[in-house]
Amino acid sequence: MEIIEKIKTNKSIDNQTEIQKICLDKLQSSPLPNPRSEQWRLSNKSKLSNFLDYSVNENYSKFDTPYPKNSQSTVRLIIGENCQIKLIEKNYSIQQLSEDELHKYIKEQISFFNQNEHWSDLLNLSLSCKNNILGLKINGSKIPPIEIFSHASSNSLNAKTLIIFLENNCSVDLLQVNLCEDNSSLSQSTFFCLEENSSLNHGVVSYGVNKSNLLNSLNVIQQKNSEYNLGSLHFKFNYARFEIRIKQSEGNAKTNIKGMQITKKDEQISTYTKIDFDGPNGFLDQINKSLADDKSHAIFEGSIIVPKIAQKTDASQLSRNLLLSNLAQIDTKPQLEIIADDVKCKHGATISQLNEEELFYMRTRGITLTEANKLQLSSYFQEIIAFIPVSKDRWDLLDKLLNEN
């Protein structure tokens, strides 16, 4: 809990920016989230404390990306690399946000923060130095795919922040990869603002090595007629927590989420989602899958909030879970809070193991047990992986997952 001690004495960072000061001040009175609160009650306290045990690393260190960049048109950015980007083409432009714009936006966001719910963001913004904040403004059409990497180096706590404004009418494929080395912690906070008629296909792939930790927070604001598609995959973390907060600020927007988390050994990975419909005619289709093996623990908590103004909302949430070992455990809590009466809202949850009849069928056709298991898992994974915007010839995520499991 090295960081917390430092936050208490407000000596964590030298040369604090104004944003860091505001966040540190907010954290000082109660530096840790309330373990009894609904958002944190299932979180493993000792693992969270382990996350905070490393000292902060603000410097960029080189690392190997999981696959080479071979397409000329792909835009690849690494947070913290001190990259300057200003791409102004005929059809589109990708530019960095000015310091003033960043400052204004973050300050506005912080004003809505609730200590428990946004603790991960408060921690991130109090530790994230200027170099580790990447802000982009994207507009135009025929925008090339974008890849953004965040990396945590060994024996350190790294904080990276990403802010993207997607301007009116533009459509982008964005893959975000979070990589953690051995014994490292990564605090990643992402803020997206999708303006009217824009569309974002977003993929998040996060994985670590041994004893890697991740606090990944994603905040999305969707304006009218925008579409946000998220495919996410989290695996190989001692402790990982993925928080998704989506607000359809004026309704009339579409959100599709397909997420998966895979836990083994004594890992704990959790996904928390909160979808706010602040206007009518909103749409949500969400599937979250968990697979827990060995002594691991997978958690999903999803909440859908439909106030009076959000008439004609159509929201569905499904939590599907596979429990593969006697010592593993799964907690799931899909919840609905509805006031508007003319809505279609539903949720579902299942927990079971791999289907034995299917296994038996395949084995009677001469397929070995290992192969049959692999086939079953691949069909389970495929639904999510197909939703992540990554070209298969460069990075075969399904093969990677099947080899790891």
Next chain:
Amino acid sequence: MGNENLVKDVVKEPYKYGFVTDIETEKIEKGLNEDIIKLISQKKEEPKFLLDFRLKAFKKWQRMSEPDWAGLGYKKIDYQDIIYYSAPKQKDKISSLDEVDPKLLETFDKLGIPLTEQKKLTNVAVDAVFDSVSIATTFREELAEHGVIFCSISEAVKNHPDLIEKYLGTVVPASDNYFAALNSAVFSDGSFVYIPKGVTCPMDLSSYFRINSGDSGQFERTLIIAEESSSVSYLEGCTAPMFDTNTLHAAVVELIALDDASIKYSTVQNWYAGDEEGIGGIFNFVTKRGKCLGKRSKISWSQVETGSAITWKYPSCLLLGEESVGEFYSVALTNNLQQADTGTKMIHIGPKTKSTIISKGISAGNSKNSYRGLVKMGTKATGSRNYSQCDSMLIGDQASANTFPYIKSQQPNSEIEHEASTCRISEDQLFYLQSRGIEFEEAVSMMVSGFCRDVFNQLPMEFAAEADKLLALKLEGSVG
């Protein structure tokens, strides 16, 4: 759009059980301390083990704090401003119903509860509880012939102290939660049922709870024990007069089912819900839990919750015995400013256990109706199954319907399925029914009744009719 207002209008229905019986009562002074508990125990001539149980619970209660996780908004309760014992004055011991104050009999008559023996045809034995004490229990001799014990818990303490000592607090321990601890310290009366081995109870058993006094709380305790291969169906009903103050009702119900035994527990809860402004009404904080101790035992909860200003109630099943079964069927209707946070807990501990949850919530007016349930598969619950279905119906755009299912599994060889949906009374369906000549009011009533059908089918016949009527009454009103 006009229909929306009509729907809102038809859910307004005056509370018809709101009268007060003018009867001389014996009350003790307000407040809660060790002396009060000793006084209650002394009035009931209880053995020492029970007084110790109460005092221990009181000590635990003092160290606990009122739960706030359900997010129910209500004025802080002053526990020292409540009378913990109130009983109608009558002769010490009632040997026959003729000795019961006629006013009391009249009260229960007005409520439609058959206390007089000539109403035998209904074939339901009733234990009537008025404020803090049990007034009368019918059909006792007939039941005794089969070895069934059905009496008030105070009598059971005197006549069967061994059973009470063995089972009281084993399902809901005093330290279980704040309201259970309070009940354990001050419970005044309630019902006791013991079904011996191999006996199928020849008639339905029923308790009827009536709060009459405005400043006293009601803290009843029910204990039902079903021995091996026995079965019983138990019904519970409740009403209260209209007061502009809130009255506290904190009950505890414990059920124990041994090998092959089956208990069916049905409730129609119609406490006074407060007026349209939310003034008055009962705070209903109840802990109900059943333990399926034996192999192939079965506990089934069915409830129709229409009353109370605030309902905080989670009838649960601990499924310990191999192949034991737990069921929960619930309809909760809230209107005006009522708040209901209700659901169930199905804790699968033994192997091959099964549970089913069907919950229907109807929210109207400015009310808040939440389903909160837990399904847990323990490490030894191999081959266990759960199925949950929670549906909500919203009437008007001011009411809220929430679903909070907590699902936890530690056993790979088990299956959990949960689904929830939300709907409203659609214009199309109303139009269809009305075009077939069905009155608007009846059409709404039919749709609500159809929505609740899965649950009503599970209620014993007497109650199913009552529940249907109750919902229809709530939906009856000024159709313009």
